[in-house]
Amino acid sequence: MAPLRIGVVRYLNTAPLIEGLDAAENIELIAAVPAHIAGMVQENKVQIGLVSTIDVARSLTPLTLIPKGIIGCDGPTLTVRVFSMCPPEKITTLAMDTDSHTSAALAQIILWHQYGLRPRTVEFDARERMTHGSDTGELWPETMLLIGDKVVTDSPPAVRYPYQIDLGEAWKELTGLPFVYAIWMCPSSIAGTPAVRTAAALLERQRLRNEQRLDWIVSTRAAEKGWPDDLARRYLGERLRFSCGPREREAIVRFLDEATQLGLVPACSPEWFDAEIGIES
Template sequence: MTASSSIDARLGVVSYLNTLPLIDGLDRARGVEIVAAVPSSLAGLLAAGATDLSLCSVIDQQRSEVPLELVPVGQIGCDGPTWTVRLFSNRPLSEIETVGCDVDSHTSIALLRILLQEQYGLKPRFEPFDASGPVREDWPDAVLLIGDKVVRSGPGTDTHPHQLDLGEAWRELTGLPFVFASWFRRADAAGEELERARRLAVLVDHARRRNRHRIATIAKRHAPSHGWEIGQAIEYLGTRLCYECTPRSIEAIRTFLEAASKVSDPGERRPPLRIAADVMASA
């Protein structure tokens, strides 16, 4: 941050367990304000200038009224089962007519739309569903959940025996990993705003590289408060998720955005994926 900057660098994050390997320790970084929100809100905060760098759902780059660009210093992705993006159904998936969709994520809804159409020839109705709050019993016949609530309070196999892990299904469909969220900044950032975004990019890159050696420590410290067993959290953070943004990640994002455009409304905006040219992740 330059000496003339009058505000902290503002980092938009989600509060799920899976975000901690990207950000653990940054709450103690000088001159950094952590802005926590659900994934579906972060692109809007970034576009509004309320954050300088945000961990956005990748589909929201195409929907933002303000051009955004990907900063390749970290992501939340998987190369197979992810455990925390899951469709639950009380009937065979081929018979689904309506899906209650967790309002916390946009990318997961777009991914499910692709998978159901490609694998089952289905175009069900997608209805918003607020899955927050305590354990509940009034689940829809089919419901898409994301985040810690999948493990903590999702429907059981006794009522919803037909389930689909979206990361695993995407891998089977395309042979590619899947990226749910990545760091983004405003494409028109300039001056102090751009400098804050660049500073944050360095900080989150360093945090990711440091924390990949601290997965067990992070899990032991934070898993219980997120509703996870420690051993399960270590496997989830350490082997199920992919945090490094690689050329294969970019290929996967482009493939997903192309597939999403084919099943979206014809009038939806489809700007190309923009990638920051002045930032490169460290090895």
């Protein structure tokens, strides 16, 4: 039997969801940056993916959300930040980390609500430090969104960026809700199949197991990702959320509504996986 392929992201913050999955029978993990996972699901390169939340509203293939694990926060998140050389109210252009879709939408929502801004947006390859359409390689743009491990391991010099916005914290202040950056998803057409049900149960079991061994995950993975152990332990154990409950579901719906109101995505009512019936409205 062909293995079920699962699209994953290999940041430190995904380790509590995916650590140990590669040892499971009939499972193949395929890694990519968050912005690419939805496309892999749509193109059937993977059957389940840790998909950027906003992409459920952009996907041409109907997707079902599987609430067996998320990358989320309930306040400051540390690794999703806007860095600016100028005061936020003077931002005119936002260079957006090409690794992310959800955080790019969230940044625009926060800038609109907090400052009444709709800045011009450009893509920014943070690894190459290259703004889309530029061949000069200016090292850092005036204002940029960065996500992931590089916010800690390769962040811009703070002296050049005195203004920073932690987007998880800003969302909490705006809505009182947690925020969900990514969640397991699959094509709705296969949500009721035995393979997906079995995989969903595995994802839940592995998340619960990893919850009990965060110290081991930190000691095993932090250094290879370039994180100090103590910071990694606080990040995974205190800043982030990995389980999807009623407040997280509410937060996803609110986020999609906010993105729709800004014209970033079409209106979307997400479908949710149910272990008994495959899909619930």
